[in-house]
Amino acid sequence: MGSALRSQLESAGISAECASTIELVRDVLARVGDRWTVLVVTTLAGGPLRFSALHGRVAGVSQRMLSQTLRALTRDGLVARTAYAEVPPRVEYELTPLGRSLSDAVAHLTHWVRDHQAEIARNREEFDGGDSPAV
Numbered sequence: 001m002g003s004a005l006r007s008q009l010e011s012a013g014i015s016a017e018c019a020s021t022i023e024l025v026r027d028v029l030a031r032v033g034d035r036w037t038v039l040v041v042t043t044l045a046g047g048p049l050r051f052s053a054l055h056g057r058v059a060g061v062s063q064r065m066l067s068q069t070l071r072a073l074t075r076d077g078l079v080a081r082t083a084y085a086e087v088p089p090r091v092e093y094e095l096t097p098l099g100r101s102l103s104d105a106v107a108h109l110t111h112w113v114r115d116h117q118a119e120i121a122r123n124r125e126e127f128d129g130g131d132s133p134a135v
Contacts, residue, residue, distance in 0.1 A: 031076060036061055036069045038106055041095065044079065045103040048094035078102055 005026065009019035031037055039058050043049070049057070055066050070093055073079035078099035084090040095103060113120075 028076075031072060032102065034069075036065060037073065040066070040069050040073065041078065041099060041103050041106060044093060044095045044099070045107075048082075048092040050090065050092055054093060073099070 003023055006016075006019045006023050009022060010016055014022070036058065039061070040054070043054060043057050051066070051070075054070075055061065055063060058066065061069070070079060070081070074081050074093075076098075077096055079093050080096050080099075082092050082094070084092075
């Protein structure tokens, strides 16, 4: 499971164990930080849903993108997919305990954003107004 990032980190003197951890953190943050994951996790925090119900509640997501997001979340162990042997077939998605812990972390982040949104908006206005040095 080698990667260019891990090789670069190890070449820079970072231990293989730390490089592996950094790589995993980066991969998980990429998953959590994508456009749809937080919305899907937040929606599933209310309980199990069928694909069509979930699609209806996550505004703007295409069926294809929702399917890809659910597949990735299932692969990471954040969402459980349960197929029932019924006619017509029924499939439900729900958060696993790991997914619920992510949902809790997202809730904390949401509260932090709400608590600091005015300050962030002011900082952006200052920066965009040219009052900050060039980076």
